[in-house]
Amino acid sequence: MISEQKKNEIVSAIVAERSLLGSMNKVANKLGINAGTISHNLMKSENWHNVSEKMWTGIAADLGISLVNRGWNIAQTNNLKIMHRTLADAQREALFMAVSEKAGSGKTSSIADFVAKDQNSSVYSLQCEEWSRKGFLIRLAKEVGVEAGKYDSAEDITEGIVRFFKQRAKDCSPLLILDEADKLKPAAKRFLIPLYNRLEDEIGLVCCGTENLEKEIKNGVRKAEKGYDEIDSRLGRNFVHLVGSLRSDVELICQANGITERDTVDRIFTKCKPITKSINGKFVECVEDVRAVKRAIKAEKLRLANAA
Known part of the structure; x- marks a missing residue:
């Protein structure tokens, strides 16, 4: 059974998401629930009994909240410092950058730590999977609270994502982090091209992945495969590496x-x-x-x- 302490943590996370996404409706889109459920039940402790354990658990998962305390603490290692500096530089100067390092180097935990310390509601992080271009767009749209369904065109979803970041760029310096970006299929990776073209100097973006991220892009450039030279160019033709x-x-x-x-x-x-x-x-x-x-x-x- 989920404790009241955890429920309060979830509610606090919802409030933080409202600042991050710009409205409670976008939070509802991200969580896949009705905005009224949030305002009338989740935000009022006296109505928590109307929310099922399954819904609490699902919301916690979508917001990255662990319901079990594993008691593991992050240390200020050299790798974490390199990751934080890279992410901060990309955000401050609105740069597109890439980190390519072996699995287990601490990239994901460093990203989580950076996101947790975001004081300006301006950092957006998505852990990628082996998505096609359309699947990637739908998941990214969901992450930022933009409505997108399987029957919406890729162009319309892209427009919604771009519009969201342009709006946020008026109030803050947005940073989009794509973790495990090496898993994305080539067509999904090529989305970086229109994203850069539409949002240059407005948002920062960091692609993080294993050593395969750099290897695939550089091989694609060498073989003149579709889109890879443009991707490499937009990432500065440089990949950040960690020290171990x-x-x-x-x-x-x-x-x-x-x-x-x-x-x-x-x-x-x-x-x-x-x-x-x-x-x-x-x-x-x-x-x-x-x-x-x-x-x-x-x-x-x-x-x-x-x-x-």
Whole structure:
């Protein structure tokens, strides 16, 4: 059963979404529910009994709210700082940029942290899947509260998305983040071209993905495949890369999650099989997959709990 505390958190998130999207009607479009349900039931605690557990759960999922506290804390690692700086630069200067790095490097958690710290209701994030162009447009429209259905044309949906961002650009500096953008089908990736053409200097956009994002686009340019040179051009023909988790980063992650003993930190770092790589002309050891660090920390905490 969902607690009142979580319900209050969901309601607060709805209020934040209203600021982000510009109206409660757009919030309703995003959540796929009636605006009256929001105003008459969700926003009034005395009427919460009229809202089913299924609806609460669905709304929480759409707003990215976890109903279970896993107790994991984000640390200010080098990778997180690079991600935050990239996202902030793109937003401030209305740039289209791309981050291409191996899975498990902390891109998604860094994005979530950046979105959570958005004080100006101006950051929009979409986690992509293997969508066609039409499927991608429908999901992006839903994310920003623009009405779009399977019978609407791609052109009409595009117009609605562009109109939304142009309106928001009058009040703030919008940033659109496309996480796991490497999963998008080529036709969906080509949507970046008209988006840039229509919104240049009005919004920032950052495409994030695995190393396949850069590989696919650069190969597409080399083979003169449709749209790839234009995509590469609009992304500045440059891809931001991350550095991995250094020994100092692993220590910060451990400390943020309750492990402070140096020997334990060293054991976790070694367990994660660090590699040697050159960073700014200096050879250092680093862990490429931060998920391995997370698993090692949780295993250590379980070991300590079982030993107690």
